[in-house]
Amino acid sequence: MKKFLILTTISIYAVITAGCSFSVNTNTTSNTNKPANTASNSSSSNSNSNSTSKSNSDKKEKLTSDKKPEGKSKQAKSNPVPANWVYVYDEQKGYGFSVPEGTEGDSSTEGGVDVFQATTPEGIDIYVLAYKDKTLSKEDLLDDAVAFLEEMGQTVKPGALKGESNDYYVADADTEIKSENRKGKLRILVGTDVTDNYIMILGTDAAKFAANEKIIDEIWGSFEMWSGGASGGK
Numbered sequence: 614m615k616k617f618l619i620l621t622t623i624s625i626y627a628v629i630t631a632g633c634s635f636s637v638n639t640n641t642t643s644n645t646n647k648p649a650n651t652a653s654n655s656s657s658s659n660s661n662s663n664s665t666s667k668s669n670s671d672k673k674e675k676l677t678s679d680k681k682p683e684g685k686s687k688q689a690k691s692n693p694v695p696a697n698w699v700y701v702y703d704e705q706k707g708y709g710f711s712v713p714e715g716t717e718g719d720s721s722t723e724g725g726v727d728v729f730q731a732t733t734p735e736g737i738d739i740y741v742l743a744y745k746d747k748t749l750s751k752e753d754l755l756d757d758a759v760a761f762l763e764e765m766g767q768t769v770k771p772g773a774l775k776g777e778s779n780d781y782y783v784a785d786a787d788t789e790i791k792s793e794n795r796k797g798k799l800r801i802l803v804g805t806d807v808t809d810n811y812i813m814i815l816g817t818d819a820a821k822f823a824a825n826e827k828i829i830d831e832i833w834g835s836f837e838m839w840s841g842g843a844s845g846g847k
Contacts, residue, residue, distance in 0.1 A: 690834035
């Protein structure tokens with residue numbers, strides 16, 4: 614069985630995190646590597662009006678638009694987003710995507726894995742994991758996403774991956790925190806870009822997923838990465 618790169622990292626996160634809305638939460642101050650529009654923000658937990666658990670901190674940074682870099686990118690899906698949405702770009706990790714205006718978030722790096730977290734005004738939780746490993750397949754990345762969530766105390770039942778292109782695949786997942794009797798639904802995007810790997814997790818309470826599905830699809834559809842695209846064997 615493949616030893617996944619992120620398992621050491623998420624074991625570190627697991628002892629310092631608390632629930633947020635329905636998704637996992639990361640709160641660390643080690644080796645912070647934030648996207649440009651959150652550079653002044655300290656690492657913090659997410660919280661919003663839909664949360665049924667207390668977060669570790671009330672401090673969050675409202676995201677403002679970054680300038681999209683020049684050059685050709687590979688977008689997950691060609692679909693428009695509302696004109697007032699905010700563009701998030703991480704120059705070091707080579708990815709960007711759009712989120713609704715008013716979204717708050719931050720980012721941190723531990724053990725070579727960058728974890729960006731954000732919450733939209735609608736209560737949609739967003740997590741992006743970025744790390745390098747040219748040997749990983751799309752199935753490995755989905756397993757990593759599941760492992761990331763399970764280390765945070767969630768029971769996860771992922772569905773099958775569906776291909777959007779040679780570079781991107783999407784899967785849905787049902788998730789539960791049994792100790793809190795809470796159920797959620799996730800949409801997971803995985804992307805491969807030669808040596809770079811990206812996982813985007815979007816989720817909310819199961820009862821609210823349908824009402825937010827259009828926004829969720831617009832967010833992951835806007836995800837794009839720069840460089841050469843998928844390599845052979847991915």
